[in-house]
Amino acid sequence: MELEQNVGGRDRLVRGLLAALLTVVAVQALRRGKRKTGLLAGVGALGFGFNATTCFCGLNETLGLDTTEE
Numbered sequence: 001m002e003l004e005q006n007v008g009g010r011d012r013l014v015r016g017l018l019a020a021l022l023t024v025v026a027v028q029a030l031r032r033g034k035r036k037t038g039l040l041a042g043v044g045a046l047g048f049g050f051n052a053t054t055c056f057c058g059l060n061e062t063l064g065l066d067t068t069e070e
Contacts, residue, residue: 003054003056004056004061005054005055005056005068006055006056006057006060006061006065006066006067006068007051007052007054007055007056007057007060007067007068008055008067008068008069009067009068009069010067011067012051012052012055012067013052015048015049015051015052015057016048016049016052018044018045018048019045019046019048019049019052020045022041022042022044022045022048023041023042023045023049025037025041026038026039026041026042026045029041030042055068
């Protein structure tokens with residue numbers, strides 16, 4: 001199954017930066033023993049990282065959004 005690209009330009013950059021930021025938040029939270037916060041931030045980081053690397057977002061597809069032409 002091939003995913004049709006619908007994330008590009010600034011949207012892709014912002015998602016990559018959010019993935020990096022949430023990774024830092026997850027690591028810091030886990031070091032402080034805040035497992036729930038660390039887990040949620042980690043899941044968010046994985047989601048945004050997936051979007052940025054594959055240029056595909058399921059929510060964008062559902063809403064009919066395409067930011068590849070920005």
